[in-house]
Amino acid sequence: MDVLLYIGVGIGSYLIGSVSPALIISNAVARKDIRNYGSGNAGTTNMVRTFGWQMGMGTFLLDIAKGVLCVLAGRYLAGSPGLLIAGICVVVGHNWPVYYGFKGGKGIATTMGVLFIITPAVTGITLAAAVVIILVTRYVSVASIVGTISIAVVSCFLEQDIYIKIATVVLAALAVFGHRANIKRLIHGEENKLSFGSKKEK
Template sequence: MKIILLMLIAYLLGSIPSGLWIGKAFYKKDIRQYGSGNSGTTNTFRILGVKAGFAVFLADLLKGTLATSLAYLPGIDINPLIFGLCAIIGHVFPIFAEFKGGKAVATSAGMLLGYHPLFFFYSLAIFLILLFITSMVSLSSMLAAVIITLSTFILPFIFPVLLPEPDGLLSFIAVVVTAFIFYLHRQNIQRIRQGTESRISFGLNKGKTKKKKKVK
C-alpha cells in the first residue's frame, strides 16, 4: 500500500505543469496557446524568454529527481526508476493540465540524476554536444535519447565507471522513454524534414531555419 501511495505521489509530482503555471502566474499567458502549443521547456524559452525557460527546465528536472528519490525513504524497497517512470508519465499526461503535458525530456533527465548522477552528467554532455552541432533542441533530444539508450547496453562492458553493471530495468525504461520522445516529437520530425524546425541562437547551425512558404 505504501508503494502504491508513493507511486501516486511520484505521478502527481510529474503532473505539476511548470510551464503552464509559471506562464500564467508571472506572464499572464497560457503557454499552450503560443508557439508549438507545448507547455515544456523549449516552448517556454521561445515564448517567455530565458529566465522562464530555465525556471521551467529546473522545475521539470527536479520533479523527476524528487520523484525518483522517494525510493530512498526508510522502509521502501523498490527500484527508484519505478517512481521516476511514474513522474515521466505524469509529466506527459498531467492530471493538473487536462492530461496535455510536455515531451518527457527534462523529467527523464531528472530521473537519471536521482538514480545515477554520473550517468546523468554523461547524458547531459551528449545532449549539449548534439545541441552545439545541430542548434535544434528537438533533434538533439531525440538523438541523445537514442545514444543514451544504446549506452545503457554498452557502457557496462567498455566503461564501467559510468555504469558499473548491466541494468535491465534502466535499459527497458530508456527504450520506452525514447519511443515516447520520438512519438511526442512527431510534428518536430516533420518540420526537420521540411527544414523549418526552429533553431536556437547557439551552435554550428544557428539561424539557418528556412522560412515557411506562404500559400497564395
C-alpha cells in the same frame, strides 16, 4: 504489501509530475497560458522562445527537480522497482498532466532529472554531447532524441540493474513519442531552430 506500495509510488509520482512549472510560471508572471503560444508545448524550449531565457530556465530547473524528487523517493520507499515506477510515472505525469486536461510537455527536463539519479555518469556525458549538438545545429529536438536513445543503449550494455535498463528504454521511447511531430518536421526541413539572441524564433 509491496504491490500497494508500488501503486502508491506510481500514483504519487504521476501526481507530482502533473504539476507544470511552465503553466504556473507563464500564468503567474506573464498572465498567459504557454499552451496558447509558440508550439503549444508546456516545456522549456517553448518557454524560452515565448517568454525568454529567465522564465525558460526556471521551468527547466523545476522540471528537473520533479524527476529527481520522485526517483529519490521511489528508491527510498521501494528500492529498484520503486525507482523504475517513479521514474516512468513522473514523466508520464509531466506529458499528460491530470490537472491540465492531459496536455503537458515532452518530458525531457524531467527525464534528465530521473536519469541523473539512476545513471549519473552516462547522463552527464550525454548531456555534454547534447549541448554541443544544440550549439551546432540549434535543434533542441535532435539533441533530446539522440540523447535519450544514447543513454538507453549505453545503459543496456553497462548497467547491471535490470530496472535501470528498463527505465532508460521506456524513457527513451516516451521521448521519441513526444517528439513525433518534431521528427516529421525534421524530415521535411521545417523544424524550428533555437534562437540564442531573442525571445522569438526567427
